[in-house]
Each structure stands twice: as C-alpha cells, then as structure tokens.
Amino acid sequence: MGTVAAHGLRKSFGEVQALDGVDLDVPDGSFFVVLGPSGAGKTTTLRAIAGLETLDGGSVHLDGRDATADTPAARDLAMVFQSYALYPRRTAYENIASPLRARRASSSDIQAAVQQVSALLHIERLLQRRPAQMSGGEMQRVALARALVRRPRAFLMDEPLTNLDLKLRVEMRTELTRIHRTLGGTFLYVTNDQVEALSMADRVAVLREGRVQQVGTPTEVYERPANQWVAGFVGSPRISLLACRAEGDRLVGAQGWSLPRPRWTTAEDGRPLLLGLRAEDVSVEKRGEAALPGELYGLEPLGDRTVVDVKVGSEMVKVKARPTVTGTPGERVSVTVDLDRAHLFDADTGLALATSGR
Numbered sequence: 001m002g003t004v005a006a007h008g009l010r011k012s013f014g015e016v017q018a019l020d021g022v023d024l025d026v027p028d029g030s031f032f033v034v035l036g037p038s039g040a041g042k043t044t045t046l047r048a049i050a051g052l053e054t055l056d057g058g059s060v061h062l063d064g065r066d067a068t069a070d071t072p073a074a075r076d077l078a079m080v081f082q083s084y085a086l087y088p089r090r091t092a093y094e095n096i097a098s099p100l101r102a103r104r105a106s107s108s109d110i111q112a113a114v115q116q117v118s119a120l121l122h123i124e125r126l127l128q129r130r131p132a133q134m135s136g137g138e139m140q141r142v143a144l145a146r147a148l149v150r151r152p153r154a155f156l157m158d159e160p161l162t163n164l165d166l167k168l169r170v171e172m173r174t175e176l177t178r179i180h181r182t183l184g185g186t187f188l189y190v191t192n193d194q195v196e197a198l199s200m201a202d203r204v205a206v207l208r209e210g211r212v213q214q215v216g217t218p219t220e221v222y223e224r225p226a227n228q229w230v231a232g233f234v235g236s237p238r239i240s241l242l243a244c245r246a247e248g249d250r251l252v253g254a255q256g257w258s259l260p261r262p263r264w265t266t267a268e269d270g271r272p273l274l275l276g277l278r279a280e281d282v283s284v285e286k287r288g289e290a291a292l293p294g295e296l297y298g299l300e301p302l303g304d305r306t307v308v309d310v311k312v313g314s315e316m317v318k319v320k321a322r323p324t325v326t327g328t329p330g331e332r333v334s335v336t337v338d339l340d341r342a343h344l345f346d347a348d349t350g351l352a353l354a355t356s357g358r
C-alpha cells in the first residue's frame with residue numbers, strides 16, 4: 001500500500017504564506033504530479049509530507065494512518081531531489097547500496113537488489129564509477145536507483161529532471177513512466193514544467209500561492225480548466241483571453257466583435273466574461289461564420305508549426321497554424337473560432353462558467 005493524503009497543510013515563513021491549506025489525496029500506485037510555478041509551495045508540500053518541515057496546521061495520513069507526528073524515517077518515504085546528493089567518494093554501486101546497508105541487509109540481497117535496479121535504469125556499466133566520473137544525467141539515474149532500490153511506501157520527487165539537458169529530460173520522462181509502470185509504486189512528483197506533468201501524470205494537482213487550484217487527469221486540467229489562472233498556466237502557447245459579455249444569442253467582445261453565443265454556456269446577459277481560446281481551436285486559414293476580425297501581428301515559426309499572433313482590437317489571439325502559413329504584419333485577417341471548444345470565465349472571479357451538456 002502507498003496512499004498519501006495531506007489535508008489543510010499550512011506553513012508560513014515569516015511574512016510568506018508558503019502553504020495556505022493544501023489538500024492532496026494521492027492514490028496508491030498513482031503517478032501524481034503537483035504542478036505550479038516557482039514559489040507556489042511545491043517543495044514545501046513535499047518536505048511537509050516527508051516530515052522535514054514543522055507545520056502550522058494540517059495533517060498527513062499515510063495508508064490511512066495519521067503520520068503528522070512521525071519522524072521522517074518512520075514515514076518510510078524516499079525523496080529524490082534535483083540536486084543528486086550522492087556520496088562523492090563512493091562508487092555508484094556503494095551509493096545505490098547505502099539505504100540497504102543502513103538497514104543491515106545481507107550482502108547477497110544487496111547485490112541482487114542493486115543489479116535489478118541498475119538493469120531497470122540501464123546503468124550497469126556505471127556501477128564502479130564515482131560521481132565525479134559521471135555526467136549529470138548519469139548521476140541523476142544513480143540517485144534515482146538509490147531511491148528505487150528499497151521499496152518505500154512512496155517516492156517523493158522534487159523536480160528531479162530540472163538539471164538535465166532537453167534531450168535527456170525527454171528521455172527520462174519516458175524512462176520514469178516506464179519505471180513507474182514496472183515497479184508499480186506511488187510516485188508523488190513536483191515540477192513547474194507542464195509538459196512533464198501532462199506527459200507523465202495520471203493525476204495532476206495545480207498549485208498556486210500555497211493553494212490547490214484544481215486536481216484532475218492531465219486531459220481534464222487542459223480541456224476543462226477550473227479557472228482562468230489554470231487555463232493560462234497549462235498550455236503552450238498560452239490560451240488567449242478576450243473580454244466580452246453575453247447579449248441574447250450573441251457574445252459581444254469589448255473590442256467590437258460579435259460571435260454566436262455558444263449553446264453550452266449558462267452565462268447571464270451583461271456579466272463581464274473572458275472568452276478563452278486555445279491556439280489549436282482557432283485558425284486564420286479559413287473564413288467562417290464565427291470569425292473575429294483582426295490584423296496579423298507576427299509569425300513565430302517553430303518547425304512543426306507556426307504560431308500566428310493576431311491583434312483583435314488591442315487584444316492578442318495566438319493561433320497554431322501549419323508551418324507553411326504566410327502573411328505580412330498589418331494584413332487584415334479573420335480568426336475562425338471553434339466555439340464548441342472555447343472556454344468562458346467569469347471576469348470578476350476568474351472561475352470557469354458552468355456549462356451545460358459539454
């Protein structure tokens with residue numbers, strides 16, 4: 001078993017309210033990612049769960065038992081940090097073996113366990129090297145192996161891929177998902193990288209200023225963001241938000257445009273709203289009924305696609321287009337909107353509007 005539950009975690013550092021009532025329910029065997037920007041409280045949350053931080057309030061339950069007062073060792077959790085924290089004078093083998101030695105396992109058991117985890121991480125050829133003789137990515141694998149070699153209740157991982165170059169990071173994302181599937185333990189992983197969160201997690205909690213904004217599958221968080229902030233934080237290019245209000249069967253933009261009111265929205269007339277458009281749900285290539293008149297502002301070629309910036313009045317809409325798209329700044333264009341995929345937020349509260357039947 002490996003369920004981790006944190007309820008109402010509160011922690012301040014002087015003036016800074018790092019955790020402001022964090023609730024997390026991490027199911028046994030899940031790959032659970034806490035996603036948030038720098039300073040959101042991700043590390044503090046992990047440290048609190050690990051027992052490394054004294055809390056101002058809240059509780060931590062492990063496998064259903066209150067562990068709030070337990071020592072870090074009694075919690076039986078393994079931490080992996082972005083700094084590898086390997087013993088510099090010991091070989092990779094000795095580093096990986098160290099948690100088992102501390103438990104006085106027999107040397108044949110240690111050898112079998114180190115071999116098994118090294119095969120899983122493809123690091124057999126590194127076992128006799130010391131940290132100074134390894135690359136960052138290799139050290140990261142050894143650090144992971146050291147965490148994985150014992151079977152803790154859960155693994156807590158604090159941005160473990162941050163120090164790797166892009167290629168290795170992409171590789172390690174796939175590796176971690178594979179390792180999770182092979183080992184079947186509970187992974188609680190924190191990151192500020194939405195691609196990591198969306199690609200690896202089976203559940204994501206989005207954290208901002210010490211508060212959980214939304215918990216859901218990656219698809220739910222992306223497709224049905226609970227509020228304007230989550231919509232803006234998750235997704236690249238960033239979602240475009242246009243000020244508007246509902247009037248009868250129309251949606252009327254502050255910049256003078258008007259679109260048919262989406263059938264699914266329950267907004268009352270006149271309330272200030274924000275229309276959220278993801279770059280893949282709009283296009284500049286064709287004209288249609290639901291179109292925003294605009295002016296081409298710039299093109300950002302990204303190889304497999306080009307992001308087109310279109311100015312609609314004084315607001316900007318980002319459009320994902322084919323790499324072959326052409327245009328000159330200043331040119332009049334029209335942005336076609338897939339209204340069934342658009343989002344509406346209350347401009348005052350930032351909350352997503354209740355939808356009917358979507």
Ligand SMILES: Nc1ncnc2c1ncn2[C@@H]1O[C@H](COP(=O)(O)OP(=O)(O)OP(=O)(O)O)[C@@H](O)[C@H]1O
Nearest residue numbers: 013016018036037038039040041042043044045192
């Ligand atoms: N020991 C400390 N003393 C004072 N302030 C702290 C301490 N630890 C964290 N903080 C503050 O608490 C807030 C949350 O920090 P935390 O490290 O948990 O954020 P984070 O989401 O992990 O950020 P990052 O992605 O940059 O690591 C930040 O404002 C940080 O400056």
